[in-house]
Amino acid sequence: MFGASLSTSQERAPGAAQIDLLPVGEWLLLRMPAGRHVRVTALDEVQVVALWAYDATNLERRVSMTHSQALIRKVFLEPGDLLVASDHGAILRVFADISHGRHDSSIPACSPALSRRSGPLRDPPSCTARLSATLSRFGVEQLDAPQPWNLFMTTSVAPNGSYATREPACCAGDYVELRAEIDCLVLLSSCAHGMSRTGHDRGGESSALVMTFIPHGG
Template identity: 30%
Template sequence: MTALSYPEPVTVPARQARSVLLRTGDRVRITDVAGGQVGDVFAYNADDITEYHSAAHTRTHTSRLFPTLGEAFVTNRRRPILTYLDDTSPGTHDMLIAACDPERYAAYGDPGHASCAENLALAMAGHGYPALPHIPQPINVFMRIPVGADGDLSWFAAPTRPGDAITFRAEMDCLVVVSSCPQDHNVINGAGPSPLTLTVLPATTEEKIR
């Protein structure tokens, strides 16, 4: 894994994705610039992309629908990949809803619409992976999909305010892709898709050797 420097925040334009490479102990802060924007987060082992964050394995690991602060997201090999380190948002996130994809927008009668699945594929192609075998279940930061007592899911606008942020710590060298969700056929992105930013905070010496 090549060491990279991110002296400035990386802007994720509305409806697009950007990626960052993290070394173990590095942190990435995802900020909702305008408020009300969902981000689809994907995390891969930087040395072997057949290992990636798994929502199902994480739910098994934590016995929760979403980790609480200090808990880890784990991979399909049950190893920690990211830790939920800090959160200035209302703390409402999701790991049940699949990434939007071309098929979903075709069903809306909107073929050619941008999607998180395609955004992920484009980002990974830029890292030399032109054909992903499948699209993992993302960590849907800032997404508000409450589960009712009867098991029904509700779709609400993201409750974030401008500048709200969530921070993850890398527990292995990893490639993190974040898509500023382009969904505009329902209310999850409020008035419509808007940008996110990614700020990489390098690991301290203690974090590198822990």
């Protein structure tokens, strides 16, 4: 399932600092020991990267965006905030966010059913399919993808309760940096379906840069 080229979907294990290009329609599985950092940088202003994280020792424990928001009592996470499992145990921490800081956590991962409502299916697999295929390698069957944290995707809620997807507020070079609080698996999926951004399908133009590292003195 994972290729060897930096331009294809792949798996990355811990070690020295590693840098990967994550084009639209591709994904990365990162094995993150506690204390390791991952930085996701937008190389343009439109690409959304869906993020999930699982406890490496118990894949039934995963980041829950609703529990994370309940813990911090905010819709949008800021540096210092924790991404926690349903038992409120920490999995990741937001270490830095050099962007608009309002990453969506309400739009579900794209799936064939969701994509059919917005137009013809495209060749790249959905983010839901990527997550399911990845977890199946570990003997985990997950029919429904949990809510991802949609990096670089902007949504807003109107006073009447309706919400809308806005043009992204980030700029090329903006990044989000996370610290692993426990040994975990992090899946990053660069969404290939237009409805996950702003309804404007820009094909394969977009990409993100992913760097994993241990900070100096860490």
